[in-house]
Amino acid sequence: MNCNQARELISVYREIKAEECESADLAAHLEGCAACRETLANYTRIGEQIRSMPVCEPAPDMHTKLMKALANEQLKVLQKSAPGTVSTPEFLKPYLRQLAEETPGQDEIAAFSTAETGPLPRIQVHRKRRPVQVNQFAVLGLAATILLMLMMGGLTSLLMVARSNPNTITRTSASVYRPTEVDQKIYTMTTLYPNVASALPTRNFIYYTASSNGSASQSWMLMQFDRRTRVSTPLLAQPGSDPLIVLAASDSWLVWLTYSRPAITTHGHVPDTSNTSPSLRTWSLDYLSLQPQMQQTLPATSNTSPSSNSQFLKTPTATSTSSQSTSTSFPTPTLLEQGLFDSTTAPDWVNSPIQGTWLTGNTLLIALIDRHGLSYLESYQLGQTGKAAQVQQIASAPAGHVLTWPTTDSTGTEIYWADEWVSTDGTLHSNIWQQQTSDLTTRSHGHIETIVSTNRQVLMGDGMSFQPQVVDNTLFWLSTSEVTVSGQGAVSPNGTPFPANSTDTSVVFTPRTDTAVYPAPPDSLVHGTIFLLPLDGPEAGVESTLGVAGQSTGFQAGSNYVIWQDTTGYQMYDVQHQSNVVTGDTLNDASLLAVNGNTTLWLTENALNTPGSQLTMMVFNWPN
Numbered sequence: 001m002n003c004n005q006a007r008e009l010i011s012v013y014r015e016i017k018a019e020e021c022e023s024a025d026l027a028a029h030l031e032g033c034a035a036c037r038e039t040l041a042n043y044t045r046i047g048e049q050i051r052s053m054p055v056c057e058p059a060p061d062m063h064t065k066l067m068k069a070l071a072n073e074q075l076k077v078l079q080k081s082a083p084g085t086v087s088t089p090e091f092l093k094p095y096l097r098q099l100a101e102e103t104p105g106q107d108e109i110a111a112f113s114t115a116e117t118g119p120l121p122r123i124q125v126h127r128k129r130r131p132v133q134v135n136q137f138a139v140l141g142l143a144a145t146i147l148l149m150l151m152m153g154g155l156t157s158l159l160m161v162a163r164s165n166p167n168t169i170t171r172t173s174a175s176v177y178r179p180t181e182v183d184q185k186i187y188t189m190t191t192l193y194p195n196v197a198s199a200l201p202t203r204n205f206i207y208y209t210a211s212s213n214g215s216a217s218q219s220w221m222l223m224q225f226d227r228r229t230r231v232s233t234p235l236l237a238q239p240g241s242d243p244l245i246v247l248a249a250s251d252s253w254l255v256w257l258t259y260s261r262p263a264i265t266t267h268g269h270v271p272d273t274s275n276t277s278p279s280l281r282t283w284s285l286d287y288l289s290l291q292p293q294m295q296q297t298l299p300a301t302s303n304t305s306p307s308s309n310s311q312f313l314k315t316p317t318a319t320s321t322s323s324q325s326t327s328t329s330f331p332t333p334t335l336l337e338q339g340l341f342d343s344t345t346a347p348d349w350v351n352s353p354i355q356g357t358w359l360t361g362n363t364l365l366i367a368l369i370d371r372h373g374l375s376y377l378e379s380y381q382l383g384q385t386g387k388a389a390q391v392q393q394i395a396s397a398p399a400g401h402v403l404t405w406p407t408t409d410s411t412g413t414e415i416y417w418a419d420e421w422v423s424t425d426g427t428l429h430s431n432i433w434q435q436q437t438s439d440l441t442t443r444s445h446g447h448i449e450t451i452v453s454t455n456r457q458v459l460m461g462d463g464m465s466f467q468p469q470v471v472d473n474t475l476f477w478l479s480t481s482e483v484t485v486s487g488q489g490a491v492s493p494n495g496t497p498f499p500a501n502s503t504d505t506s507v508v509f510t511p512r513t514d515t516a517v518y519p520a521p522p523d524s525l526v527h528g529t530i531f532l533l534p535l536d537g538p539e540a541g542v543e544s545t546l547g548v549a550g551q552s553t554g555f556q557a558g559s560n561y562v563i564w565q566d567t568t569g570y571q572m573y574d575v576q577h578q579s580n581v582v583t584g585d586t587l588n589d590a591s592l593l594a595v596n597g598n599t600t601l602w603l604t605e606n607a608l609n610t611p612g613s614q615l616t617m618m619v620f621n622w623p624n
Contacts, residue, residue, distance in 0.1 A: 001029045002619065006036045071095040168477055184586070188616040189232055192240075193221045197517040200249040200594055200618050201601040204228055207235075207254055209244035213613065220244050222256060227619070235288065236333075245518045247285075248359035248598060251384050255287045255336070255364060257354055259518065283353045284338035285366070287382055289391070301619040334387055337368065337381060345373035347400055349422055351519045355404035356417070365394070365406035367417065375403045394435060395456070407470045407557075409535055413437045416459065416468040416475065420523060427497075428523060429463035432477060462495055466523050469557035472575040474536045476562055478555055480528040484543065491545045493531070498550040503527045504567045510593040510602075527553045530564060532575075547571050556595040561622050563587075563595055574622070586620075598622045 005532050006029045030037050058064075071092050085152040088096065157256055192212050197220075199208035211218070219239035225232050240258065248255040260282040341353040355375065356367040375397040381390040397403045399420055403416040415435045427435040429478045464480040481493035509524045530546040546552070548566040553562040560576045569588065572581035587593065590602035601619045 001025045003029075003033060003036055004191075006030070006033065012298060067092070067095045070100070071099050075099070078498070094463060113125045132473075134420060135387065138291060169528065184618065184620040185227065185606070186616065186618050187225065187227070187230070188614065189225070190231075190613050191223070191615050192613065193219075193223060193614045194613050196514065196592070196603060196615065196617075198245045198513040198594075199241055199592070199601055199603070199617065200248075201253060201599040202249055202597055203599055203621055205249075206601060206619065207246050207249045208617075209246055209256065210615070211243070212239070222246070224571045236456075237271065245513060247354065247357045248364065250290075250359050252290055252362070253287055253364070254290055255285065255359065256358065257518075258284045258286070259352070275499045279343045280339070281341045281343075281353075283341055285336040285354070285368075286333040287336055287364070288333050331620045336364075336391075337378075339365070339368075340371040341369065342371050342373065345495065346370065347373065347402060347422065347486050349428070349522045350402055351522075355402055356406050357522065358406045358408060360408055360410075360412060363408070363412055364389075365408065365415070365417075369402065369408050373458060374399065375401060377403045377406055379415075379545060395433065402522075404523070405467050406470055409470050410473050414470075416470065418466060418468055418523075420466075428526065430466040431458055432460040432465045432468045433457070434459040464497060464528075466526055466528065467555055469555070469562070470535070471557045471562055472560050473534045473537075474575050475535055476555070477531055477558060478526060478528040478552065479531055480526060480550075481548055483529055490543065492543055493529075496530060502550065504551050507553055507565050507567055508589050509550055510565065510587075512556070512592065512594045514592065525553075527551055530562075544572055554593070556593070558595045558622065560624060561595075561598075563593075563600065576624075598624060 001229055006026060009026050018602060030040065042357045054192045064119065073093055074088055079444050085419050090338055098203065151522065187206070191210070193210035194213065195211045197209050197211070199206060201207075204227050206227065208223050208225070209220060209222060211220050215291055218241050220243055221231060221239045222235045222237050222239070222244050235254070242258050245257040245259060246254070249255055253575075262281060272288045276537055306329050339353065343351065353475060354366065355369065356365075358365040362382045365377065366380065367377050369375050377396075379392045379394050383389060392536060393401060394406075394415060394418065401419055401421045403417055405416075408414060413436065415437075417433055418430045418431060420428060420430045433456065435454060438453050438455075439450050459478070462479075462481060466478045467477060468477045470476070470514040481492050482496045482498050484494040485491050504527075509520065509528065511520045511524065513520070527550065529549045530552045531543055533543050534540050546562075547564060551566040552564050552571075553566070554561065561572060561574050561581065563570065563583075564571050565571065571587075572583050573579070574581050587600075589604040589606075591605045592603040594601045599619055599621050601617060606616075
């Protein structure tokens with residue numbers, strides 16, 4: 001045996017001795033070779049030093065932290081994957097449920113934890129029994145590597161699942177009725193105000209206006225329903241006699257309209273001695289701060305039942321509610337605007353003073369009609385409740401035209417709206433306008449000044465472009481024009497009206513409000529093709545379409561998705577992931593449908609006409 005052969009065996013000498021392998025040749029060589037004996041002594045000394053090192057104990061909470069990190073990674077994988085393509089291992093389910101409990105505002109997390117799951121792939125390490133020559137630093141490096149592999153093994157397995165699934169990056173379809181995608185909620189409550197006229201959801205709350213039954217049927221209240229605690233709260237100190245309509249809601253602000261009933265005269269249409277006119281209706285626009293400090297002043301009026309599928313709320317009797325209202329401190333609404341709506345001066349196809357609102361941050365856009373029938377677009381900067389909001393007029397319309405559907409991009413520097421009018425043949429037309437605001441820095445007399453530059457123009461002037469809405473910096477609108485497809489596949493309106501006789505009239509618009517209380521907008525009956533135009537990114541300026549050409553209606557926009565109806569039923573499109581969403585039959589029975597933020601709310605015909613004091617609402621949140 002030569003020295004090279006001996007040194008290969010010396011590197012695994014302890015294992016040879018432990019396994020009682022035949023090593024007589026090595027022992028004989030060591031007796032006659034001083035260099036190899038020194039090498040063995042060095043290896044032995046290194047081994048003893050390593051074994052004498054203190055044991056590295058992991059932190060007591062290392063396992064919990066690791067499991068929570070894995071749960072977070074698993075949640076991200078589920079969110080990015082097509083339904084049913086990724087499963088959750090059993091050992092992660094408790095930590096996903098714990099994650100849902102720790103973040104009650106994110107309803108979809110609880111749903112992810114209920115998915116049927118399977119095991120993760122296991123990483124196997126094969127050790128080769130091959131003698132190698134290593135030095136001290138290599139031994140320490142190997143030990144550190146093994147420790148890191150043990151700590152990161154679970155995370156690596158999750159990453160392997162993600163990389164092996166081609167749908168984790170681009171989701172081509174999803175579903176609102178599969179629990180792996182969205183946690184759909186059903187809320188059933190007992191309330192003094194079961195007759196809903198309007199409702200807008202946010203991630204954690206539902207704001208709605210409703211009237212009472214029986215002898216108090218003329219009483220109206222603005223309500224807040226907390227989806228986390230299942231507690232219903234009145235937001236006004238006393239009920240009112242005029243209908244209320246929720247127009248805009250966010251995590252910070254709530255805006256609503258008070259709209260009086262048509263004046264009733266004693267002799268048909270002849271004005272009575274009080275000089276009131278059935279053509280005049282008073283209205284006021286108010287807003288309320290929803291900041292946490294304001295929430296603390298709201299009175300809780302109910303608590304939940306043990307029902308698992310729905311929550312029943314116990315509300316006090318009318319007497320106890322009244323006594324509570326007089327002793328509770330309520331947040332103070334702030335008046336934004338008020339006026340008279342005169343149906344004799346307004347265009348005869350318009351029947352309400354507010355033709356559109358858009359709330360982004362602290363900026364509220366309102367399209368309204370004054371007593372003289374003139375239409376304006378105004379911008380309000382909402383501030384501290386109780387103080388008048390700053391107002392700015394953005395645009396005005398000539399007589400016979402109505403401004404509606406205001407919307408903005410994410411920065412608020414680009415504002416869009418529609419200008420609608422009716423031609424002599426009775427056809428409703430609409431153009432889309434754009435206003436761009438930019439700051440220009442100039443130097444004058446040695447001083448730097450900032451000048452605000454405003455550019456206003458007709459963006460789409462074909463008279464067939466309706467309902468502009470910006471979602472995730474993509475402009476959507478409904479066109480009643482026929483479409484032309486170019487050789488490159490680009491789709492654009494061709495300026496020819498879509499034939500009315502080819503429209504499927506069975507596709508019916510689902511209103512956002514009870515139309516018996518507050519009428520639907522004049523363009524609610526319009527059917528057309530939904531266009532989208534990215535405002536930034538690599539595809540900025542390239543138009544494309546959604547749904548069935550010429551048949552879409554009932555278009556509503558959230559913060560990152562849109563919903564509409566066409567001949568194939570309710571349709572949904574995720575703007576952020578550029579993918580269609582399968583809604584199935586979830587929304588088919590909706591009689592009132594409202595999209596706001598990343599939440600959709602709907603009521604069925606049965607829910608709207610349930611006798612007594614029962615009220616049922618359905619919602620789902622869509623992940624950001």
